[in-house]
Amino acid sequence: MFVESVVRWGAWSLLLQYGLGVAAGGCPSRCVCRLEAKEVICSGKHLNSVPESFSSDAKRLDLSYNKLKTVGRRQFFGMQQLQELDLSDNLISMIEVEAFQGLQNLRTLRLKNNRLKIIPVGVFSGLSSLRFLDLSQNEILVFLDYTFKEMVNLQTLEAGENDLVFISQRAFFGLQNLQELNLDRSNLSSIPTEALSQLQGLTRLRMLHLTISTLPNNAFRKLHRLHSLLIKNWPLLDYLASNSLIGLNLTSLVISNCNLSAVPYAALRHLVYLRFLDLSYNPITVIQGSLLGDLLRLQELHLAGGSLLRIEPGAFRGLAYFRMLNVTSNHLTTLEESAFHSVGNLQVLRLDGNPLACDCRLLWVVRRRLRLNFDGYQPTCASPDAVRQREFRDFSEKELPRLFTCRPARILDRRPQEARVEEGTTVLFSCKADGDPFPSITWISSHKNVVSPTGRIRVLPNGTLEVRFAQVQDSGTYQCLAGNAAGNDSLTVGLYVKGVPRNRTIPFFSEEGWTEPSNPPAANTSAQMAKPYPFDAKTLIIATTMGFLSFLSSVAICFVFMFFWSQSKGQIKHTATIDFVPRSSMGGGGGDGADGGRFTMKLI
Known part of the structure; x- marks a missing residue:
């Protein structure tokens, strides 16, 4: 009995010491501390300010879904081991300079869905190890020069859904290791070319829901490592300059839900490493022949939901690796085998949602219906009447020569x-x-x-x-x-x-x-002339005579006008008498006539 009491007393002592240790270790009230994971969870606790006395060895701190309004200077200075800090979904409108000073091991910082309007230079001072920064869904208007200059290891920057109207030329200075940048839903009216040129390590750029109308030449200069460019929901974008994508080594390009009326062949010709191209939901009406041949490595083309009327023969000529075509929901009536470099490489074909005319031009597709992958959407015949509404998989091999005719x-x-x-x-x-x-x-x-x-x-x-x-x-x-x-x-x-x-x-x-x-x-004749001017001799004579008569009339009118003008001036003196003194000779001699002279001049 005595031994059992001693054991119980020791157990309660240990538990009491453990609880006191947790409290002394710095777990604020209304927060949950997970010692094994070294996490402090204060999410959704209606906090109006950042608590104090956090454990110095905590690696994750979650302060999301509270009512925090400001983050003070050196707010988390004692948490040297912190690796992830979540301040999302608060009311933060101001972050003081050096607010995160001392968090030299921080890898992830989330500031999503707050009320930030401007980020002063120096706010992110001391975050040299940060890899991920989320500033999305704020009210940020501008990125100033050197805003991120000390974040030399940052790899991902989420800056979408802000009120951005301007990005300063050196805003991204110091982000030499940034790999992914998202600039969705901002008020930018042009590509911030100079600012982006600082990101020479960037591999993925995403820009959704912008109001930019054109991509100028050299829009993405110096982004030689960029592999993926995503442009989507730009309703005003209707033009890509011929050198807008020059210098890029893209493997994936998406320009969808825009206003392009034609495939931008001139802009695309530089992208010799491109493998994935998506031009869906643009009012493009035709894919012309032999103009995509420079895209030697292209494997997939998506042009769904457009206005395609035809794909010309040779449209994919030279594309030896081409394996997927998605042209669903267009206005195509057919797709001829001659459009492809080699249909043997084609694996996936989306033709559904088109008014297909099932004749000999589509026979090559029907005969490959068991080998081709339609991605779960079977093409359906719209004409002629004999096969209307029949799916390709419904045809037997016997009836093909009879139905698919031309x-x-x-x-x-x-x-x-x-x-x-x-x-x-x-x-x-x-x-x-x-x-x-x-x-x-x-x-x-x-x-x-x-x-x-x-x-x-x-x-x-x-x-x-x-x-x-x-x-x-x-x-x-x-x-x-x-x-x-x-x-x-x-x-x-x-x-x-x-x-x-x-x-x-x-x-x-x-x-x-x-x-x-x-x-x-x-019956095929009409008229044209061989000479470079469409006038005959008669026309030239009449024109010359009329011009000469017009000239004589103008001269006569001038003379008459001058006559009446001179008469209206009264009596005019027509002679003048002039006295003069002749210059003496060089020898000094003189004569009688050297003293002077007079002559009369008649004025005409």
Whole structure:
């Protein structure tokens, strides 16, 4: 019995000493102290000020979700072992200079969701070991020069959801090891290029929900280590300068939910290391052929939720590592196999949400439906009626040749077209074709060049070739090529232009007067002139005569005006008498006439 009492008394003594030790170790009231983890948890305790007497060996201090308004100078000076400090979700509007002095081992500092408007220089003094700093969801207006100058080991800076309007050029001075910077939801109106150029170790930059309208040239200069750039929800961004991304070695680029109406090919051509590209939710209508070939390492392209109408053949030519295409929720009716460098490398394809026309152009996709990964979203046919609303996985191999068909392109009018015209005439050659899908029309000139929709020799929207103001060198054969996925058809026409003598008048017709004559060989002719000016000899003579008469009339009017003006001045004296004294000769001699002289001058 005695022994049992002694044991109980010793146990209670030990517990009492342990409790006193905890109290002496510095656990403030209303806080929870975890000695093994060396944590002090004061979160959500309605504290109005920072408690005192913290344990000097604590490694984590949580003061979040309180009512703290200020952080005083050297507020945590005795906590040399502290590694994580959380001051989030308070009412802090002021932090004094050297507030964190003495926390030389601090790795993480959270100041999220407070009321900070400005951070004085020196606030972060002494935080040479800090790795993570969260300043998001405050009211900060500006980052001043040298704000972070002593944080040489900082790796991540969260500065989003502030009222930032300006970042000083040297605000990020000293952050040579910063790897990740987030500048979301601020009031910046332009890229802070000079400030960002201080972050030469930056690898990831995120900027969401900004009102910047353009990326200028050299916007991210000196950021040679930047691998990931995330630009999202910039509703005003509609232009990227051709050298805006120059100097970057990006592997991932996201420019989504912006206002780009075309793929920024010129800006992208510098990104030879790019593997991931996301241009989703932009009003882009077409991916042109052979313009992404500089992105040799590109593996994934996302262009979901846009306005895509077509992906041209050769759009991904040269992209040997291309394995994923996401074009869901666009306006595509088809995707031809010729768009890819090699469909054998394609692994993931998102075509759902498009009005797909299930014909021979999509046969290559349906035949790979078991090998391709549709990411859980099966493409669905929108036309023709026989297959409407059917998913690709529903088709059997037997019915594919019967349902996924096309009708080859065929030129409708194959009658010979030959025009023999004089220099200066306008010629029209017709080329109408039919097919399913509807064929495209291409004209090849007599010099073996593709004719464009603009210029003196051009292709009209209906496929007609127009040669305006025909010249001798335009003579030759022109070829019309009508083609679709099922086949091609061609038609050759001839144009022979006869030069006219230089002294012969060449008629000139205005564009409103161009008409199509009824004679078949000349049915394609209109008017143009060979000389560099559209005037004939008669016009020049009339113009010269009118100008000469105008000149004579002006001179006559001037003379009449001068006559009446002189008459109105009264009597005018027309002579003047002048007395003069001649200069004496060099020899000193003189004569009778040397004393003077007089003569009369008549004024005209």
